């Protein structure tokens with residue numbers, strides 16, 4: 001069974017995304033834990049679990065999928081399959097699924113794959129999360145490298161099937177720069193998810 005040893009926690013937030021989009025950097029900012037980042041794409045091969053705000057809660061950084069230099073196609077496909085299976089198996093405990101994308105590159109990558117008649121990984125992952133009942137949050141990272149911010153974010157909405165302007169989806173589309181710790185839009189979207197989940201729990205309790 002791929003990805004064993006999941007700690008037994010209540011709620012979980014998972015981070016998914018292509019290799020090298022900055023998931024590990026983001027995770028460090030979110031949790032305050034430091035660990036290996038950068039340099040070699042495809043460094044994260046197993047899920048990294050981090051406790052957060054007490055023992056009942058954790059963040060999980062899942063391995064990056066898509067292109068990685070020096071990693072053969074079959075292995076790359078396997079990693080993606082393992083990520084999908086992990087999310088499916090734990091969907092009931094997953095409070096939020098954060099799809100991390102590289103704000104500078106994501107549109108070109110999506111359009112290139114679409115041009116080849118493929119379903120781009122990022123678009124596929126976004127819809128997959130929805131399909132398993134996890135409302136996705138898109139962390140649009142590396143915004144420090146993006147000049148035409150609103151235009152880029154509108155294009156991303158369009159590619160994900162969300163009708164622009166992007167400002168309508170501030171609980172879903174979160175422009176961030178993990179490298180400098182500018183992640184407030186994501187933190188606020190996550191906080192909103194917690195409030196919603198707690199409210200649902202309370203409602204279940206009283207009904």
Ligand SMILES: Nc1nc2c(ncn2[C@@H]2O[C@H](COP(=O)(O)OP(=O)(O)OP(=O)(O)O)[C@@H](O)[C@H]2O)c(=O)[nH]1
Pocket residue numbers: 018019020021022023024025026036037038039040041042043044063064065141142143144145176177178179180
């Ligand atoms: N310009 C810029 N670079 C960033 C940002 N966040 C991360 N990076 C850089 O992007 C590269 C990849 O970052 P990682 O955090 O290792 O990426 P990852 O998604 O965990 O990579 P995998 O281990 O392949 O899954 C590193 O060189 C980071 O310094 C950002 O907000 N802006």
